[in-house]
Amino acid sequence: MEDVKNMSIATKAIHGGVSKEKGYGSLSMPIYQTSTFVFETAEQGGRRFAGEEEGYIYSRLGNPTISLLEEKIALLEGAEACVAFSSGMGAISSTLWTIAAAGKHIIADSTLYGCTFALLNHGMTRYGVEVSFIDTSDLDQVKNALKDNTCAVYLESPANPTLKIEDIAEVAKIAHDFNKDIKVVVDNTFATPVLQKPLELGADVVVHSATKYLNGHGDVIAGFACGTAEFMAEMRLFGLKDMTGAVLGPQEAFLIMRGLKTLALRVPKHVENAKKIVEYLVSEPKVKKVYYPGLEDHPGHDIAAKQMADFGGMVAFEVESREAGAALCNALELCTCAVSLGDAETLIEHPASMTHSPYTAEELAEAGIPEGLIRLAVGLEEADELIADFKQAFAKI
Ligand code: 3LM
DSSP states (O other), X not given: OGGXXXXXXXXXXXHOSOOOOOSSOXXXXXXXXXXXXXXXXXXXXXXXXXXXXXXXXXXXXXXXXXXXXXXXXXXXXXXXXXXXXXXXXXXXXXXXXXXXXXXXEEEEESOOOHHHHHIIIIIGGGGTOEEEEEOTTSXXXXXXXXXXXXXXXXXXXXXXXXXXXXXXXXHHHHHHHHOTTOEEEEEXXXXXXXXXXXXXXXXXXXXXXXXXXXXXXXXXXXXXXXXXXXXXXXXXXXXXXXXXXXXXXXXXXXXXXXXXXXXXXXXXXXXXXXXXHHHHHHHOTTOOEEEOTTSTTSTTHHHHHHHOSSOOSEEEEEOSOHHHHHHHHHHOXXXXXXXOOSSSXXXXXXXXXXTTTXXXXXXXXXXXXXXXXXXXXXXXXXXXXXXXXXXXXXXXX
């Protein structure tokens, strides 16, 4: 359905991609639960391996259920192509291993999801890749960090867990003016394509933890990378096939397609609830500071207003101490103490000891993540009931 390209996110998420399934005319794409595909003849198998004939070979290289999902995600991100992975980390590591090599240099923001930080700080560097951690919201730092061997600039916006905002268009312009071959990679997990389109802003690659809003139901681990058809072919044939093998399962692909049908309904409700909770948290005397890009005093507010359709469903706030944060989490009854985000359930966690535990105390300070920071992934419950839960919990601590 070629003209879906010009339609809304809601329609793309439901109708995007061409189903090659003609068998029994099922409405939803069947789950092709198979590892391998049968060749009619040995010659046909040879032609498929040689790329002379279209058709599936083996599910690490492609699978009809997963292909349809990849087409949908590419449409949502406005990308030429997409590759699915078995986790967000699978997508991120496959992307970085496809771009980088020993002797190359990566510039990364210092505020990242903890395991992405660990991959860059401890993983890539073991294999001769140099990594500079900077604050990419300071454009002078971006300019000064660029080197002749820089191959990638990596950032999240809004960043996990502080909701720091990076100016994606400006960072991409600076990097590409210096060297057009530098790949600007943006993790769009917190925003989703409903709120932000990094490729339209000038990024080269978008990565996702689809475990979060894209699936939306807390029952799948998955990831995506999106970009040009040429680079995604390299990602599939090298990053995914050889370097990581982090292939998505067809059952997970089916569940994500099911979740995607309501993405355009869910995200605005997450945002609406987040705004109501932020309003309450700002007035709560036991909260020292609220981190939300929708607040006018947030340092990235103007850039977020420019590059995002709305400010998202993630909120962070600071309480007096780590102990006060733990007491709050333990006192909440409706909000659930768990990592992850983008689910129907409101999830609360303590970054310094959980999602960002790969950071040392010094690295946390450098990344602007205080000990008393609490991260809230606002869910789809009734906002007033969530606020009532916070009120009773704060009263107890
Ligand atoms: C979390 N984050 O609670 P998977 N990029 C971003 C992420 O937030 C994440 C990934 C990539 C969380 C997971 S912590 C053990 C739980 C911005 C994951 C990695 O590999 O699908 O988990 O995605 O912040």
